[in-house]
Amino acid sequence: MDEITLFPQPRELERKTGGFTLNRHTRVFAADSAIGATLADYLRPATGFDLPVHPLDDDILSNAQNAILLAPEASDDAEGYRLEVEPGRALLSASQRAGFLHGMQTIRQLLPQQILASETQAGVDWTIPGVVINDSPAFGWRGIHLDVGRHIFPVAFIKKFIDMLAFYKFNTFHWHLTEDQGWRIEIKKYPRLTEVGAYREETVVAGAWDQYDGASYGGFYTQDEVREVVAYAAERGITVMPEIELPGHAVAALTAYPELGCAGAGYRVRTTWGIAEDIFCAGKDAVFSFVNDVLGEVLELFPSQYIHIGGDEAPKARWQACPACQARIQAEGLADEHELQSWFIRQIEAWLNERGRNLVGWDEILEGGLAPNATVMSWRGSDGGIAAANAGHDVIMTPNTYCYLDYYQTEDTESEPPAISAILPLRQVWQYEVIPRQIAADKRHHILGGQGNIWTEYMPQSDHVEYMMFPRAIAIADVLWHHPDERDYDALIARLGRHLPALDVMGVNYRPLND
Structure with missing residues (x-):
């Protein structure tokens, strides 16, 4: 029997003899017709088979042949599924839609890789090998972050990106929408955010600090486009979590509405990378009215529980010199500017909590005291996540030492496209331990999961994003879903060697396994 290669690796897989071969007379039976239609849609382009979807009942479940059966089962595992393939039929069982969707991705990977083609493939034996798979994820949060503030990408690529997340059983797309270098989401109450804040005069040349390309750059997503992306992701089992940067990374917004900064004037959309001194003023009540208005429109677009x-x-230099910020510190009885940031974050959290949403922030929100219900995204290594979890806060682990996909993939940087100077090879990603040992046993449940992060200072094109993403994101998917106790790197490379041609079929760029 041929070796089966799946990413992420399932929790339990038993190989059986034989298999089930699809043909144009195969039927799909489903208790939920929409779920059945989704599977038929996945299989149609490459096979050319327009598989009919019929209701499922007990007699069909017991006796149907030349059929794919999608059967509900009682389980508390929202993302788990069971797949049984034998001659004449395949049975996919799950308790919820997410489990069915994950099982469908497993079926796609079990079929010949031509199933991933967008056009009909002739002469292919569409056989699913005989298996029994019981599968469910190790972690409930499995995400990938994409920064569109530094460089923006068309909706068509965002959809392709989401398709790849679904293929590898991620469930969260973290969409980083605002930056010093560009504001990328339409806010109807504040049109200058996109009229002005979405465009920069030029961009610093990769690898240089004082050379610029002289070309205006920008763009944004309309609210209709955002709705389209959110709906597209939901159909594929992906939640889109928006990120609106506060109080820093705000120069694009301040250029559009300078009264929201401490100085009140003199801003321009940033043309270089790095950290800007100018941030939202914490002493002006107008800033909080602005933030609430912006987030109000954001909540209408994104049903995500987490914002x-x-x-x-x-x-904190601007706050230190700002009379309004210093007055706020005095009025609120705060010790310093770090506590002022914590106070700032708490105002936003209270507003979000009143509307039934949860706040997520990078681990700097620990400084000055953590907002009561905040979830921490630990990026500066694992220390912030360890501290937050041990204090009883939920955490998403995304340490830059294992999860930052904008880093070079090899020490031979001269042979690679431009990237930030740090190095993160595939071998190191594969060693990613989501729950650090320093977290107390009774606090480990606070680790919701993890994600990979893609920052795009050096990625103006979508094929560059894909090159930096793959195959490292596949290793992250494997760790977050399967979380193997032992990490055999040679075995991983062998599996990837068999799997990566699937990306060629899908038209996805990736870094070859050459070191």
């Missing part, structure tokens, strides 16, 4: 507000890399 990311940034909270990272917010220098």
